[in-house]
Amino acid sequence: MCDCGNKPRSTLELLFNIIMTNQPTHSDWTHVLHAADALLQQCEAFVHELPDVVYTSESTVLPGGTVGKHMRHVVDHYHAIFAGVGTTQAVDYDNRLRDVPMENDRAHALKTLSKLRSTIVEMKHLGDASPIRVRVMVAGDGSCATLSTTIGRELAFATHHGVHHQAMMRAIAGEFGVDVSPTFGKAPSTINHELSTRR
Structure with missing residues (x-):
């Protein structure tokens, strides 16, 4: 079994603790940074343990x-x-650069994930309220809106978004016989429900 959901601590446990604990020594920004790093650390462990053929094989359940x-x-x-x-450039998720080598090369993916984690450490001094703008496509005809936001809000979004894609990665890996921990790809709302009902 690929226990990347448990080494490091599962997203289930980590995000629940981030949501539920009240630690005055840690700011909201620190919590957001820790959650982002935990997600990327789990991704590193997952990629490291996955066979090359599973990393690149196309899903039959999720075509393409x-x-x-x-x-x-x-x-x-x-x-x-x-x-x-x-x-002054707006964050643009829809027209982002696509790192194609990462799709087919696990070593490249691991290097990229490691660099991202280093970048997150360097972001600590910014604070969650640092203003940025985000450009979003709101309709299939290409209509867009540019909105004011903060780096904290967008980093929290990217991490939450990443959890859902972890769930899809787990499903694809399962198609090829890789047993991934069920804690890999759990949403914060699911974390909250599951752990609160265990008490």
Whole structure:
């Protein structure tokens, strides 16, 4: 069994603790950074343990999808945010650069994930309220809106979004006989429900 959901601590446990604990020594921004790092650390463990053929094989349940494509999609959201920090350019998730080598090369993916984690550490000084703008496509005809937001809100979004793509990666890996921990790809609302009902 690929226990990447448990090494490091599962997203289930980590995000629940972030949501539920009241630690005055940790700011909201620190919680957001820890959640992002935990997600990327889980992704690293998952990619490290996955066979090459499973990383690149196309899903029959999610046509066109591969673990590598979903991993690249998760990473690209973080890259889009970081590209908008300290500039007047709006974060644009819809027209982000796509890191194609990462879709097919596990070593490249691991290197990219490691660099992202280092970038998150470097972001600590910014604070969650640092203002940025985000451009979003709101309709299939290409209509867009540009909105004011903060880096904290967008990093929290990218992490929550990443959890859902982890669930898809787990499903694809399962198609090819890889047994991934069920805690890999659990949403915060599910975490809250499951752990609160165990008491």
